[in-house]
Amino acid sequence: MRMRVGEIVAACGGKLLCGDPNTIITSVSTDSRKIQFGTLFVPIVGEKTDAHSFISATFAAGAAATLTQEHDGMNDTHAWIRVQNTEQALQRIAAVYRKQFHIPFVGITGSVGKTTTKEMVALALSGSLNVMKTEGNFNSQIGLPLTMFNVADRHQAAVVEMGMSNFGEMSRLAQVAAPDYAVVTNIGISHIEQLKTQQNILSEKLHITDCFHKDSILFLNGDDPLLAGLRGKPGIRISWFGTAPWCDFRAENIRSAESSTQFTFLMPGASYEVTLPVLGLHNVTNALAGLAVAKTLGVPMEKAIAKLTEYRPLAMRQQIHHINGITVIDDSYNASPDAIKSSVNVLCEFHTGKRIAVLADMLELGDFSRQAHFDVGVYAARTGVDLILTVGERAREIAEGAHSVNPGFACYSCGDNTEAIAKLKELLTGGDVVLVKGSRGMRTDQIVKSLL
Structure with missing residues (x-):
């Protein structure tokens, strides 16, 4: 990218507190650890961290300018741009840049x-x-x-x-x-x-x-x-x-x-x-x-x-690994009911050994949570999964759903990833295929890393 500080001020409706409006900006970053020469730093105020505290460090690393919503005056050779809200200002600058x-x-x-x-x-x-x-x-x-x-x-x-x-x-x-x-x-x-x-x-x-x-x-x-x-x-x-x-x-x-x-x-x-x-x-x-x-x-x-034909799955998105006679389908990036059903379909296309679904809590479902987990269990049991291992409190409803289809269906409910890893190592035999999936907050990638 290439924009002058003056153009950025106009784009976001800000005020240049100090610095040269003709300074050239060649990149934009909200991460103080990823600063290059000519970067505009955009400090975001988060729930835990106010990135305004990193402004000085970004200048030392080569940043040319910064936005701020916390300073009304400044005397510096670098460009400081006062805005009402840094996140909204970022959006406005990006919208103007896109129009080029x-x-x-x-x-x-x-x-x-x-x-x-x-x-x-x-x-x-x-x-x-x-x-x-x-x-x-x-x-x-x-x-x-x-x-x-x-x-x-x-x-x-x-x-x-x-x-x-x-x-x-x-x-x-x-x-x-x-x-x-x-x-x-x-x-x-x-x-x-x-x-x-x-x-x-x-x-x-x-x-x-x-x-x-x-x-x-x-x-x-x-x-x-x-x-x-x-x-x-x-x-x-x-x-x-x-x-x-x-x-x-x-x-x-x-x-x-x-x-x-x-x-x-x-x-x-x-x-x-x-x-x-x-x-x-x-x-x-x-x-x-x-x-x-x-x-x-x-x-x-x-x-x-x-x-x-060149497509390859991204990390933790239905990546298939073969290790010591076991096939691992790593779909641990995130989860929702529809996504789990799609992944279960992929699991059931394998026919070499036991088809094991390791399914963790799905988050952000509110009042739909219990029924959504239950329905996933019903779907997995009916589709051809041989064994379900659940991780987390919400996911226990997945086992309930599977048992509603078949009271004798093989299900194990684990409280956390450590317990799930130990149980898997007991259950796995050569030829088995394991699907691992759960919401990002459940960190089911830890289970995959242990298996690999």
Whole structure:
């Protein structure tokens, strides 16, 4: 990036307390440990830490300027910019920076699968375009603005993940990213503790279209019941992907091998055979989103399909490891009911030994928590899991759900990861396949690390 301090002051409506307005800013950071020469430091006031205390250290490390919401006067050679709120100022600066680029921006949101879909959309587009994409999970009120500053003149398209957990957040993100196109993967019950109903979740997700223009297109998963209810909705151009026969971009003849999935991809006027190097129907849906966007943005379909063969799961997202005769499916990054069901489907595609599901608490489900955990247990028992090991108090309801299907179903409930690790080591034998999944706060990656 490249902006002058004076341009940044104007963008955020701030006041330059001191320093040269012609100073060039070449990067923006909210992390005092990641400062380069020419960085603008944005100190965020968090629940535990007020980053204003790190301003001096960032200047010593090479920062050229800082925002502040806690100083009204300053005498320094560095640029200090007074704002009312540093987080909001960051968003405003990012929104102004984004407007410098006249390339297609694609926003990705949904209750489950945002990151994987973002990766597949970016891969498909990279068949013929230089693509900037969100790195990691920088999809929040702070992460998304920081992502904007990674866009450069060399890029021909941008794919940005947009996450929200409360009212008003998606609208603010839409003002920052101003996506020309948007993908909604599904509407589940993640964050329903704050948003109360799935209809509220749907309404909030659709704010991703707040900055749409006349040529914008919303890509929706036709297999999601709530999204499918938007068929015929006036005012927005919608392109559908999924397995339903009425979808514009759809998959048929889906079949899986040991570590890959094949399907026939149909779109208006053509069909193609596609191979993905991962398992799971949900990954077919994610790939369909990528192919739909690629087709719309003019990427040759053969090149987009070829790029999807390069997809590799990100860390802790259905990564498959083979160790000492045991297969470990590491899906420990996070969990929701729909995500667990998708992972259980992947687990049940293995037939070498016992299929063991290690399932920890799902958080932020509010009044839906008990029923959601119970339903996951019912699903796992009916789908073909041989043994369930639960971790945490909430997850005990998963065992209850499994026992409602079969009172003799093999379930073990553990209080924490340490107990779960010990129990697993008792149970595991050669050929077994273990799925590990739970909400991020449950740190189920500790279980995976122990097994590996």
